[in-house]
Amino acid sequence: MKLQQLRYLVEVERRGLNVSAAAEALFTSQPGVSKQIGMLEEELGLTIFERSGKRLTGITPPGRVVLAMAQRMLAEAQNMKRVGEDFAADGRGELSIAITHTQARYTLPRVIKDFVSHHPGIRLHIQQGSPQQVAGWVLDRSADLGIATEALDRYDELLTLPCFQWAHLVVTPRGHPLLARQPLTLAGLAGYPLITYDATFTGRSRIDRAFERQQLRPNVMLTAIDSDVIKTYVELGLGVGIIAEMAFDAARDTGLAALPATHLFEGNTTRVAFRRDAWLRRHEFDFMQLLAPQLNRQVIEATLRADGADPGL
Numbered sequence: 001m002k003l004q005q006l007r008y009l010v011e012v013e014r015r016g017l018n019v020s021a022a023a024e025a026l027f028t029s030q031p032g033v034s035k036q037i038g039m040l041e042e043e044l045g046l047t048i049f050e051r052s053g054k055r056l057t058g059i060t061p062p063g064r065v066v067l068a069m070a071q072r073m074l075a076e077a078q079n080m081k082r083v084g085e086d087f088a089a090d091g092r093g094e095l096s097i098a099i100t101h102t103q104a105r106y107t108l109p110r111v112i113k114d115f116v117s118h119h120p121g122i123r124l125h126i127q128q129g130s131p132q133q134v135a136g137w138v139l140d141r142s143a144d145l146g147i148a149t150e151a152l153d154r155y156d157e158l159l160t161l162p163c164f165q166w167a168h169l170v171v172t173p174r175g176h177p178l179l180a181r182q183p184l185t186l187a188g189l190a191g192y193p194l195i196t197y198d199a200t201f202t203g204r205s206r207i208d209r210a211f212e213r214q215q216l217r218p219n220v221m222l223t224a225i226d227s228d229v230i231k232t233y234v235e236l237g238l239g240v241g242i243i244a245e246m247a248f249d250a251a252r253d254t255g256l257a258a259l260p261a262t263h264l265f266e267g268n269t270t271r272v273a274f275r276r277d278a279w280l281r282r283h284e285f286d287f288m289q290l291l292a293p294q295l296n297r298q299v300i301e302a303t304l305r306a307d308g309a310d311p312g313l
Contacts, residue, residue, distance in 0.1 A: 098143035
């Protein structure tokens, strides 16, 4: 039995039993994957995958047991490498961060600057995507840490920890009629074309729920995943924007006015997530504490021992 055979096995399951897709992801050939899986089945004396001709159609009951064991073995093999990196103590290594666009643009720069000053030998890789993509990259180990407001806490395989809370702001061009209509109301907002985040980004679900509770149908005429895009179109006079508060800078966004909206929309919590079965290296603990000072190593390890109980903000 070889680790490579286990990798083939797990990747085939991950790719929906599509051997060709698994081979492509593993940079090898489809016949090679099929041969190695067949050799593993022969060695174990059982059938892992159900077949119709050459096509895989399902996973047998013993196959599911083997797959679960293979996933654990591969995870531990990866953890052994991470332990080696951690205890080499030469200050080198890699850190892969998956993050949503708003957090990457407005939250991460300060953290990255501080992290690099403390860990100049760590190579950083940042990949941006939707909250679901962020979760997926952490789940399949393409990223070590995931940072997002939505979705991360939906997966049992991930431990998610709260970093900080934030609110939405309403932004308009200067001189807009809304600025004179105080207090700001959802009904007032619903009377204008709105520009805000795509359905799965940056607390959009809380915006939608607020209107639904008052049985209002907002005219969302444009959505985007990037706060700067939203602000650009608001400044052009195409609508009223709803953005994350950290995305507004009065010194920079001189063509816009901002209205607090904490009384209209629920607060949001940005979270960091990692796989529960991953060995956390020292620089990962350090990064999380730079992101959220309350998340020191003792808090994170205590949360892991408590099986993920939320330590609070």
